Amino acid sequence: MSELHKFLFDGLPVRGMLVRLTEGWTEALRRRETAGAQPAEVRALLGEMAAAAVLMQANIKFNGALVLQIFGDGPVKLAVAEAQPDLSFRCTAKVVGEVPAGARLEALLNVHGNGRCAITLDPQERLPGRQPYQGVVPLHGDRREPLQQVSAVLEHYMLQSEQLDTRLVLAADDQVAAGLLIQRLPVQGAANLEAAERNEDLIGLSEGYNRIALLAGTLTREELLSLDAQTLLHRLFWEERLTRYEPLQPRFACRCSRERVRGMLLGLGRAESEGLIAERGLVEVGCDFCGLQYRFDAVDVGEMFTSAHRQQPGSSSVN
Numbered sequence: 188m189s190e191l192h193k194f195l196f197d198g199l200p201v202r203g204m205l206v207r208l209t210e211g212w213t214e215a216l217r218r219r220e221t222a223g224a225q226p227a228e229v230r231a232l233l234g235e236m237a238a239a240a241v242l243m244q245a246n247i248k249f250n251g252a253l254v255l256q257i258f259g260d261g262p263v264k265l266a267v268a269e270a271q272p273d274l275s276f277r278c279t280a281k282v283v284g285e286v287p288a289g290a291r292l293e294a295l296l297n298v299h300g301n302g303r304c305a306i307t308l309d310p311q312e313r314l315p316g317r318q319p320y321q322g323v324v325p326l327h328g329d330r331r332e333p334l335q336q337v338s339a340v341l342e343h344y345m346l347q348s349e350q351l352d353t354r355l356v357l358a359a360d361d362q363v364a365a366g367l368l369i370q371r372l373p374v375q376g377a378a379n380l381e382a383a384e385r386n387e388d389l390i391g392l393s394e395g396y397n398r399i400a401l402l403a404g405t406l407t408r409e410e411l412l413s414l415d416a417q418t419l420l421h422r423l424f425w426e427e428r429l430t431r432y433e434p435l436q437p438r439f440a441c442r443c444s445r446e447r448v449r450g451m452l453l454g455l456g457r458a459e460s461e462g463l464i465a466e467r468g469l470v471e472v473g474c475d476f477c478g479l480q481y482r483f484d485a486v487d488v489g490e491m492f493t494s495a496h497r498q499q500p501g502s503s504s505v506n
């Protein structure tokens with residue numbers, strides 16, 4: 188079963204999380220297949236992004252979707268992973284052209300150095316006119332060196348936007364998408380940095396984080412993919428005292444619905460929609476996340492616009 192484990196390091200301002208997406212991940216892959224098979228490099232990228240989105244969602248107190256998007260200038264134009272507060276997740280990618288074998292982040296999404304990663308917090312109930320929060324980071328480091336891993340991009344983001352030191356290790360194959368997140372917690376009362384630097388206790392605490400981040404960095408891809416949580420945490424942190432919490436259960440779920448597609452067609456307008464019917468006899472809209480096909484025939488479309496007109500004169504939206 189897919190699991191997310193949260194833990195604290197006793198006596199240190201450090202928290203950790205470990206996620207293993209198993210059947211939720213294989214389901215996400217199977218659903219994507221119906222929309223067209225994607226190369227292994229892209230599947231691995233999406234798995235890492237899905238694991239990261241679930242970790243980042245579990246790491247914040249926020250009632251809304253966390254959406255991780257990478258806009259690419261290589262064969263991958265867009266990769267998206269989204270996680271909800273109940274840790275349900277979904278993901279999709281748009282690939283145009285050949286993906287070189289063994290391609291990593293740069294060759295997939297950052298060929299010309301214009302790739303961008305956007306992290307969006309989209310509240311469940313958005314007030315009218317209010318934009319969701321969005322942070323954007325490039326796919327290169329401070330010295331403009333191209334980054335080869337999603338984890339490095341997100342570590343950069345968390346340091347920049349939240350001033351939180353974070354160590355992130357991600358890996359995915361076709362069976363498992365997994366991730367380990369280690370984060371330094373802000374120390375209370377350390378607002379005055381100079382005083383903090385003089386304080387030996389705080390230096391000790393800082394060394395604690397560094398030690399744990401180093402240990403996390405020794406985790407191999409094989410270990411992350413194959414070991415269960417108990418074995419993995421023991422192998423890495425056997426000298427530390429951990430407080431562990433009840434595991435949570437992430438799962439695959441798509442939020443698409445016939446009602447949403449209907450809203451989209453209403454937004455498109457009567458002439459456009461009827462034009463599609465005239466052309467193909469049917470309007471077919473597929474969900475990029477789960478592969479479901481929604482079909483509307485001439486009767487559906489006719490009914491849609493007359494009833495929408497009756498219910499909401501002058502409006503073309505159902506939202």
Ligand SMILES: [Zn+2]
Pocket residue numbers: 441442443444474475476477478479
């Ligand atoms: Zn869907």
